Amino acid sequence: MNAPALTKNQSLVFDVLTKSDGPLSAYTILDRLRDSGFRAPLQVYRALDKLLEHGMVHRLESLNAFVACAHPQSSCCTGHGHGTVAFAICDSCGQVIEFHDHEVDHRLGDWARGRKFRPAKTTIEIRGLCEACAA
């Protein structure tokens, strides 16, 4: 899944996320794009759906918010097998660290195989305090 051409709305939404230093809610994105002509939530959600499909954006379930993928160039997001990304989210400063752990991925895969469960999408989110905020 290589980077596809983005439509105008998709580009606008992706740019806002890329330029943000933290996760944004759909409605925050909407507000930031009012000047670019956005009027309704659906415009944001539609763009986000496509960006999520392409692996360019992640949804943080525990926050109901979205971030640009931190590893955009590589095979990370949708590439050769190691598809699951994990997040550490600082409850104090809002910083999000995206990472991947083969071992965890493999382990959960094993569990699924053992149960004959067919995974479609896996969410891993650690809420807590980052080094700076925990001090």
Next chain:
Amino acid sequence: MNAPALTKNQSLVFDVLTKSDGPLSAYTILDRLRDSGFRAPLQVYRALDKLLEHGMVHRLESLNAFVACAHPQSSCCTGHGHGTVAFAICDSCGQVIEFHDHEVDHRLGDWARGRKFRPAKTTIEIRGLCEACAA
């Protein structure tokens, strides 16, 4: 954290969740408790907050819904260290399988230590198809 005495509202909410065969949204719980005198969402959310604190109920972030803990008796939920529970959620039939994997837990703990990130709550949810539905 042993089972504390529940208040009336907490018991009502817990009973509804226990009797349900799948996750329930807060508003579904509210509807089921109308006859018991519930009138407002807050009554449900307040009870859920306490039940979550006590580890008797889990929140499924990717579903905005709640389930009774599947391992109520044991040390599972809040006991000696292995605090993180994972869920496999069937997108077809809605069934939820709650499980724990020491390896995954340990691995994420290591990652956090390496980054000096202090975890407060970890969410692991696998969305997909259960054996019956995948067939």
Next chain:
DNA sequence: ATGCGGGTGTAATGTTATTACATCAATTGC
């Protein structure tokens, strides 16, 4: 009896996400 903490009841509001319907643009096949 007074003050305090925790639980409760109610209303209003805030936040997140979807449905429904109309339009527009690019592509395909005839």
Next chain:
DNA sequence: GCAATTGATGTAATAACATTACACCCGCAT
């Protein structure tokens, strides 16, 4: 050329999920 199809868009309305604010009540320790 021109329908038919497909995918993106615009707009309005509504649904679904969650919180804030305020008042009251009760048990209990001072």
